[in-house]
Amino acid sequence: MATTAPNYSPGLEGVIAGISTISDIDVEASRLIYRGYDVHELAKQGSFEETAYLLLHGTLPTQTELDHFHQTLAGEYEVPDYIYDIFRATPKNAHPMDQLKVAVGALAPSDPDYSASPTDRDANLRKAVRMTAKMGNLVANGWRIAHDQEVVKPDGSLNIAQNFLYMLNGTKPEEFAWKAIDTSLVLYAEHGFNASTFAARVTVSSLSDIYSGVVSAIGTLKGNLHGGxxxxxxxxxxxxxxxxxxxxxxxxxxxxxxxxxxxxxxxxxxxxxxxxxxxxxxxxxxxxxxxxxxxxxxxxxxxxxxxxxxxxxxxxxxxxxxxxxLGVPIPLYTPIFAISRITGWCANMIEQLDDNRIMRPKSIYAGESLRDYVPIANRH
Ligand SMILES: CC(C)(COP(=O)(O)OP(=O)(O)OC[C@H]1O[C@@H](n2cnc3c(N)ncnc32)[C@H](O)[C@@H]1OP(=O)(O)O)[C@@H](O)C(=O)NCCC(=O)NCCS
CATH class of the missing domain: 1.10.230.10 (Cytochrome P450-Terp, domain 2)
Known part of the structure; x- marks a missing residue:
């Protein structure tokens, strides 16, 4: 039984599974770029909202575009009340990543573009912005509900990092705290064909919708070898x-x-x-x-x-x-990663669908050779 073959690479190490214009890692220089920009510069001089725009649209926004993007996000911060009911019905021992997986899946049918074709690029961009806007709310209020606290509705005047801390703690965060979260969101936003991004790309490659891709990605990110x-x-x-x-x-x-x-x-x-x-x-x-x-x-x-x-x-x-x-509860660390990486996941799924071919690798068969079927009465 063969377990080796010329093209077999355990863990797909070194395998090229696509062409992307979203991010690149220069291993020699230990440099990561998003759409050509060094992540260090984005982290030091930019913001998560700018980074989200860059990943989703391909260019850095002008001030007018950024203001408009913020308004669009702020208009999408709220989630339908039935999502909070789902949190209430979820066993309290659920890990926040499991809550998040369920909540994102449940959000899909309330998206105004739910019936759009999975390859409708404009609809996918709108869905991406909606999910990016809502993630902090899902994580913060999922945690609150699991701990018998009242929901704190998002504040449209705050950015994603500020809002997350505001909804989590019920008080407006001080500048150092939200800027630290914001910088971490910039750093976590995108990283090539990592496991969760690849899972998202595999999911939509079957022409499933991008909410399903995000659910796959959240489940993959949860693992200890990745976001966990x-x-x-x-x-x-x-x-x-x-x-x-x-x-x-x-x-x-x-x-x-x-x-x-x-x-x-x-x-x-x-x-x-x-x-x-x-x-x-x-x-x-x-x-x-x-x-x-x-x-x-x-x-x-x-x-x-x-x-x-x-x-x-x-x-x-x-x-x-x-x-x-910063006082963030430990089970929310990986969900914070997801609040950020949703942007990279969505950019990648949209890129995948721009030039799609279903992902379907091969395996080496290492099982039994062909053998005769044995009627049940003759089995010992
Ligand atoms: C990130 C990671 C999954 C990469 O995995 P990988 O490319 O498949 O590398 P491997 O797990 O095969 O590790 C290669 C070697 O380095 C060792 N190694 C790698 N990461 C290690 C770690 N965190 N602690 C101890 N040893 C480690 C392995 O034991 C192995 O040694 P060996 O060849 O003597 O058996 C792996 O480094 C890891 O498990 N890290 C800890 C989890 C983590 O921090 N994940 C977040 C990644 S951003």
């Missing part, structure tokens, strides 16, 4: 607990061949282009919170991982202690 790593990284930091325990903990975990969440990457070889900026944010957030322990523990983990495995932190590692220092 930011939550697991924080859980690990908490398990380490003290600066003194950091080095022995990591060395022991590596001895037992455990994977350290928030380290390594399929594409990058030297460093993750996004981790530096997120790390600066995390350290500043930790300093402001008055508890720099997590950042100190993180530094030790990074040093030991470099020494032992020559591995570097990916964006999820500093995101973990940045969000923690």
């Amino acid at each position: 790593a930011n939550e697991k990284a924080m859980e690990m930091l908490m398990e380490i607990g003290s600066v003194e325990n950091a080095e022995p903990f990591i060395r022991d975990a590596l001895t037992h061949k455990k994977k350290i969440m928030g380290f390594g990457h399929r594409e990058y070889r030297i460093s993750d282009s996004r981790a530096g900026i997120m790390g600066e944010l995390g350290k500043e957030a930790a300093r402001r919170s008055g508890n720099e322990k997590w950042a100190e523990i993180a530094d030790i983990c990074e040093r030991v991982m470099k020494e032992e495995k020559n591995l570097f932190p990916n964006v999820d590692f500093p995101a973990a202690y940045a969000y923690y220092s």
Whole structure:
């Protein structure tokens, strides 16, 4: 039974599965570009709404276009009340990513373009903007309802990052907090043919609709090897607990061949282009919170991982202690990733549908050779 073949690449490593104009990773330079712009410049000088516009429309907006885009988003922040009822009916132990998957699926029929053709580009762009606008509401109010709190309706004068914190906490966020979330949304927005984006592209390649693609993507992002790593990284930091325990903990975990969440990457070889900026944010957030322990523990983990495995932190590692220092509940870290990556998912699905061919790879058959059917009475 053959398990190798010239073109077989486990995990599809190195396989080229499409042509894209959305983002590119320069592995040598550890640089990530969105539509040609360095993500560092977008994170330092731009905003998430500008980034969302760029990913969906292909160009940076003028001020007038950005103002109009904000108005369009703000007009779509609200979700129908039946979505809150679904949250109320969902078992309280549901992970917020599972709540989100259900909610996005349930939103689809109330989209005004629900009956549009799945290949209608303009309708898909409108759906993308609607979903981008609503994600923060779904995550924040899903959490509130699961914790027996009243719904906080979105405020149209606030941007997506501000609104998320406002709906989550019920109070307007201070500038440092929402800007930190905004920057993290810029960094998380798009990253080539990663697992969740690929799942979204596979889904719409059958000419399913982009809401279904987002549901597939959310389910894929949830996994610990992908978006779920930011939550697991924080859980690990908490398990380490003290600066003194950091080095022995990591060395022991590596001895037992455990994977350290928030380290390594399929594409990058030297460093993750996004981790530096997120790390600066995390350290500043930790300093402001008055508890720099997590950042100190993180530094030790990074040093030991470099020494032992020559591995570097990916964006999820500093995101973990940045969000923690901002007071965000740990189960919402991966949903925040989704609030951002919805833009990349939608841009990719629209691009997929612009020149679609159904995704249908092959497998190597390693099962039994042809054999005779045995009538049930003759089986032992
Ligand atoms: C990102 C990731 C899934 C990439 O996976 P991949 O390209 O398939 O790489 P592999 O899992 O095959 O790892 C290659 C080698 O590096 C090691 N490695 C990779 N990431 C590691 C980690 N986080 N901790 C410990 N060892 C790690 C593997 O054990 C393996 O070593 P080996 O060859 O001695 O067996 C992987 O690095 C990982 O699981 N990281 C932790 C989860 C995470 O942070 N995900 C978020 C990514 S943005």
